Amino acid sequence: MNNLQVPAWGIWVMLAGLMVFIVLLVVYFKRNHGLKRPIFASPYTLWMVVFTIVPCLLIGYYAFTDINGAFTLDNFKNFWDSNYDMNKELIAMGFNPADMGFSRGTVNVDTLVYSLWMAFLCTVICLILGYPAAHIMADREFKLGPTLVILFVIPMWMNFLLRTIAWMSLLEDNGLINSLLEWLGFGKVQLMYNSGAVLLGMVYNYLPFMVFPIYNVLNKMDYKLSEAAMDLGCDKWKTFYKVTLPLSLPGVVSGITMVFMPAVTTFFIPRMLGGGNTEMFGDLIERTFLTANNWNVGSALSMIMMVLILLSLGLLRKVDPEGEGGSMI
Amino acid sequence: MKKLSLVLALVLALSACVFPASAEEVVNIYNWYDYMDESIFEDFYKETGIKVNCMYFTTNEDMMVQVRVSPGAYDVVFPSEYCVERMINEGLLAEINMDNVPNAKNISSWLMNPDYDPENKYSIPFMWGTVGILYDTTKVDEPVDSWGILWDEKYANNIFMLDSIRDTMGLTLKYLGYSMNTRDPLQLKEATDKLVEQKPLVKAYQVDETKDKMVNGEAALAVVWSGDALYAMDLNENLAYSVPNEGSNVWVDAVVIPATAKNKENAEKFIDFLCRPDIAQRNCEYIWYSSPNAAAIELMGEDYTENLAINPTQDIIDRCEWFQDIPENYMTVYNALWSQVKNAK
Numbered sequence: 001m002n003n004l005q006v007p008a009w010g011i012w013v014m015l016a017g018l019m020v021f022i023v024l025l026v027v028y029f030k031r032n033h034g035l036k037r038p039i040f041a042s043p044y045t046l047w048m049v050v051f052t053i054v055p056c057l058l059i060g061y062y063a064f065t066d067i068n069g070a071f072t073l074d075n076f077k078n079f080w081d082s083n084y085d086m087n088k089e090l091i092a093m094g095f096n097p098a099d100m101g102f103s104r105g106t107v108n109v110d111t112l113v114y115s116l117w118m119a120f121l122c123t124v125i126c127l128i129l130g131y132p133a134a135h136i137m138a139d140r141e142f143k144l145g146p147t148l149v150i151l152f153v154i155p156m157w158m159n160f161l162l163r164t165i166a167w168m169s170l171l172e173d174n175g176l177i178n179s180l181l182e183w184l185g186f187g188k189v190q191l192m193y194n195s196g197a198v199l200l201g202m203v204y205n206y207l208p209f210m211v212f213p214i215y216n217v218l219n220k221m222d223y224k225l226s227e228a229a230m231d232l233g234c235d236k237w238k239t240f241y242k243v244t245l246p247l248s249l250p251g252v253v254s255g256i257t258m259v260f261m262p263a264v265t266t267f268f269i270p271r272m273l274g275g276g277n278t279e280m281f282g283d284l285i286e287r288t289f290l291t292a293n294n295w296n297v298g299s300a301l302s303m304i305m306m307v308l309i310l311l312s313l314g315l316l317r318k319v320d321p322e323g324e325g326g327s328m329i
Numbered sequence: 330m331k332k333l334s335l336v337l338a339l340v341l342a343l344s345a346c347v348f349p350a351s352a353e354e355v356v357n358i359y360n361w362y363d364y365m366d367e368s369i370f371e372d373f374y375k376e377t378g379i380k381v382n383c384m385y386f387t388t389n390e391d392m393m394v395q396v397r398v399s400p401g402a403y404d405v406v407f408p409s410e411y412c413v414e415r416m417i418n419e420g421l422l423a424e425i426n427m428d429n430v431p432n433a434k435n436i437s438s439w440l441m442n443p444d445y446d447p448e449n450k451y452s453i454p455f456m457w458g459t460v461g462i463l464y465d466t467t468k469v470d471e472p473v474d475s476w477g478i479l480w481d482e483k484y485a486n487n488i489f490m491l492d493s494i495r496d497t498m499g500l501t502l503k504y505l506g507y508s509m510n511t512r513d514p515l516q517l518k519e520a521t522d523k524l525v526e527q528k529p530l531v532k533a534y535q536v537d538e539t540k541d542k543m544v545n546g547e548a549a550l551a552v553v554w555s556g557d558a559l560y561a562m563d564l565n566e567n568l569a570y571s572v573p574n575e576g577s578n579v580w581v582d583a584v585v586i587p588a589t590a591k592n593k594e595n596a597e598k599f600i601d602f603l604c605r606p607d608i609a610q611r612n613c614e615y616i617w618y619s620s621p622n623a624a625a626i627e628l629m630g631e632d633y634t635e636n637l638a639i640n641p642t643q644d645i646i647d648r649c650e651w652f653q654d655i656p657e658n659y660m661t662v663y664n665a666l667w668s669q670v671k672n673a674k
Binding site: 082083085086089090092093095100101102105107108110111168172173174190193271272275276277278279284287290291292293294 | 390486492494514515518528531532533534535538542545546547658659660661662664665666668669671672674
């Protein structure tokens, strides 16, 4: 108990909360003699309010205030001009930033564009790799399909940090792949510390998010439809692009969103596999919060990110109103 | 009803753990992970009857937050020097009654009365070290005596830099002949341009990964803290460590007592215990950082004194600087400049 980081009263409060909840449940059962929905939704509602809505409001608050809590739009100006705060401080110190060679800083905007580009590449590669994989896995004739599904799921049980670190020991200059190349008589290749390695890490981590929504839709599809198409004279390819492909589109859209969203906000992978040579937007937000200790600008950057994600979610709703594709994850 | 009584029993059992019923003398210490030979707690208990409760932190910033939000929770804390300065300014620290810490006389005189705590009213050094270059002797033939080697194109793509603003900007400022604590934006700008110029040669900016990668021979040169260097050199005999002639940073982790400490006298007894030569020796030999304790160094003999990485010459030390805490407005400048370095193409 020496390392207990929770104060003693915290334990009591938690226990009291638990007791109240149990008593409420018992009372509710006695009165209604059966299961009713709202009370069972209440823990989740509470969870949502405390851990989703409140943090979002806090981010909004920090994004629009300065360090003293007064309203300001400066944090967003800092997104557009990463030197904004610095130049303001320099002027306050009596320097002229323009004389020193400081103009508008493009770091934040450039990083966002770079992240969007990397996420785009990652999504395209995941789609190219993921669609055929999902198609094969959902094929009724293919007996190994369920095994493949399990093989895709198992790595996801492991923490993604560990999986990324494992890639490091494969890709390093003296890592497994290069040792093998050397043993075979080829020269060493630098595989790590560049954008390619970052992209590889991203594709590896996010591929299941593309495969499963597509697999889910294909698996539920009525196979009699393609049989009918064949009966009516379509060959395999025509059946695919007249019947299977259009029916699987909700899964594809869902997969694209589920890969693109986490890909844009990627952090840690650029630092591990890219050697920290180029940051992605997630790294930038992390550094602004933790190293620069600037919660206001950090929140503004997060808000810009959230708006982008909301926009893409809105797009998804238009194409896949039932949310079919995402039901598996 | 059965279930309810079960819950009640559980509550009672838990409360027994949370509130131990004894009035034993204790001292609550808050330390870095793996930063002390914990077998000394046993000896301390035998000698004084005071039980040591140990809690851990991983960064100075975490520690400061905890000390602020849980008054009374800690009696002895181990912040780095710039944090000592900040904690003094925030009124978080209690003055140590030196009459209760006679063993403080063992601390090397050059480490006493430092800039961060001019009269050692609040802190006593616990461990110290330097920032320098760890290099692979199979890849580097020439002597490593200047930061300039990090700008040598011979080592393109063979250099690890520290992903840490103060350290990396600081060594560049030193290379340019300025102070690590400079407040001149023009000098900071010059250092930034120098780092941007170096960027194509750098393989990676990292912190914790460097030591293991150097052991594996992933790069020729790496900027590291002396503790990490000793760890790596222990595992790979081709590695060597050097503090460049331009000078570098000397850092200190100190022992302090929070203003809210509940067991201040026990804390002073424990700090005195840490300053005792035999105990300081055990701690030093356990974590293998540089010891501030002159009497302990005497006990350790040549193993310690002959090792230049752990025991740099006075000449090197004289060229090094402490980090001073940097005010908020300069940190804004530092962060914006570092952002430019990290994202330069």
